[in-house]
Amino acid sequence: MDWMNLVWTYSLLCVVPVVLGVDGDTCRDIDTQACVLMAQRNPALCQDQVLRQTACPKFCNICPLECYHCDVSVRDYVNCNMTTICDLNQQCMLQKMHSSQDGHDEYVMGCASLQLCDGGGLTLTFGRRELQERNVEVTCCNTDRCNLPTExxxxxxxxxxxxxxxxxxxxxxxxxxxxxxxxxxxxxxxxxxxxxxxxxxxxxxxxxxxxxxxxxxxxxxxxxxxxxxxxxxxxxxxxxxxxxxxxxxxxxxxxxxxxxxxxxxxxxxxxxxxxxxxxxxxxxxxxxxxxxxxxxxxxxxxxxxxxxxxxxxxxxxxxxxxxxxxxxxxxxxxxxxxxxxxxxxxxxxxxxxxxxxxxxxxxxx
Missing domain, CATH: 3.40.50.410 (von Willebrand factor, type A domain)
Structure with missing residues (x-):
């Protein structure tokens, strides 16, 4: 590690005196821009166990995701206005149903396991209508609050x-x-x-x-x-x-x-x-x-x-x-x-x- 990296590391770690951990409430970078600059100088930044845990956990992608969450389907996705902190092995998920009868859309958002995101054990939460009357699309993503519709x-x-x-x-x-x-x-x-x-x-x-x-x-x-x-x-x-x-x-x-x-x-x-x-x-x-x-x-x-x-x-x-x-x-x-x-x-x-x-x-x- 060169002297510039040492300076950045020291300045970051001196901002807060405690280890932040990787739970949802405290898992954040001390200074994300400083993390970016450090990674430019040291591409192996996130392999450093101390820095990735204390200074740059968000930048190094070791934090649990925060995802939009609603247990029931909503027609207007802005009504799903609460978030939740997922487990470390989960991603944000968006389920969208498009009705072939009247053309309306419904959405369910939340956390999902990697297995479910790959299609295993998928369960749908859109009521009891016949599935042939509904086109269902399930997508997963791995950044905070990414499970809002973009189309x-x-x-x-x-x-x-x-x-x-x-x-x-x-x-x-x-x-x-x-x-x-x-x-x-x-x-x-x-x-x-x-x-x-x-x-x-x-x-x-x-x-x-x-x-x-x-x-x-x-x-x-x-x-x-x-x-x-x-x-x-x-x-x-x-x-x-x-x-x-x-x-x-x-x-x-x-x-x-x-x-x-x-x-x-x-x-x-x-x-x-x-x-x-x-x-x-x-x-x-x-x-x-x-x-x-x-x-x-x-x-x-x-x-x-x-x-x-x-x-x-x-x-x-x-x-x-x-x-x-x-x-x-x-x-x-x-x-x-x-x-x-x-x-x-x-x-x-x-x-x-x-x-x-x-x-x-x-x-x-």
Missing amino acids: SSTVPTTTKHIPSCVRDIVLIVEDYNEKNDHTHTGGYSTPYLVAFLKELVSSLTIGLSESLVELSLADSDVHSIWSLADHTTNDSLLTAINGIPFRHQKDNLDISGIVNYVSRDAFSIRSGDRPSVPNTVVIFVDHRARPSTSRTGQVNGVDYGAQHNVHLASGNVIIINIGPPDHSDVTKISVLATDASHVLTVADYAALSGIKETLVNLICN
């Missing part, structure tokens, strides 16, 4: 690609800690948000000569999940959206961090920004979050200088407030929007689908 049939038939929309689009999604807060309609937000992002992406044509989409999660910091150049087809992007690594650990939002990210990092050559293509920023904000403030109680990141820096990076900034617009200081982030028409407000995550066409028009026009 275009889950997108409303009214979805249309915008042929002239070529944009570099940066989505910034607040990763709000909702584990003990189900005050909005529909329980956990993740299935509704994932479904909406998939509808949005399906409305665009993704490609190197078309639109590209970057995504970051924000709480007390901004975490880049993928860059503009990482997913260059609609199918690749839809699959990536299914596996967004939400953590839901914090309930505060660093607006200054978002400003710095947009103005310095989001549209860099390294991230795949195309200088000749217009830039668009879409920021999803949960009204329950607590923005970081100065010593005088002012919300950081919402002054004129911040607005100016963001607009230098993108002339098209859209803010989506989720929840009542007058109940949280976090909605002061709306001053970063291009203008008042670029601020959209929905009552809860279940209502996001109602603004899809408006959002697509703001992105593309």
Whole structure:
């Protein structure tokens, strides 16, 4: 191990003093980006028993999967909005039934053994109709929360690609800690948000000569999940959206961090920004979050200088407030929007689908 690896190893292990283990509640990387950099320098990183157990268990794929879980079939997959931690020898499973009589789909999601995923001992949970009236498809996958449908049939038939929309689009999604807060309609937000992002992406044509989409999660910091150049087809992007690594650990939002990210990092050559293509920023904000403030109680990141820096990076900034617009200081982030028409407000995550066409028009026009 060279001296750079020693530095990375020491810095990682000094972040927390205890071994995290590989159970579902604590199995996470100390710093995934550091794990990526370490693996670039040392391809045998995950063969190191100490590092793979303590610093990079998620990166090294030794953690149990978190999968969407519902015991009964549902017609609208966003209603399967709870997750469960699987056993180490299980994968996420999606069962889909398509009725040959009326054309509707039903879904069951959960964990499944490797044997079941290979077709052994499979049991179906779609009621008692004759099987010849139903087409059943079972798929398994091995990344967190990957067992949501990705096929275009889950997108409303009214979805249309915008042929002239070529944009570099940066989505910034607040990763709000909702584990003990189900005050909005529909329980956990993740299935509704994932479904909406998939509808949005399906409305665009993704490609190197078309639109590209970057995504970051924000709480007390901004975490880049993928860059503009990482997913260059609609199918690749839809699959990536299914596996967004939400953590839901914090309930505060660093607006200054978002400003710095947009103005310095989001549209860099390294991230795949195309200088000749217009830039668009879409920021999803949960009204329950607590923005970081100065010593005088002012919300950081919402002054004129911040607005100016963001607009230098993108002339098209859209803010989506989720929840009542007058109940949280976090909605002061709306001053970063291009203008008042670029601020959209929905009552809860279940209502996001109602603004899809408006959002697509703001992105593309």
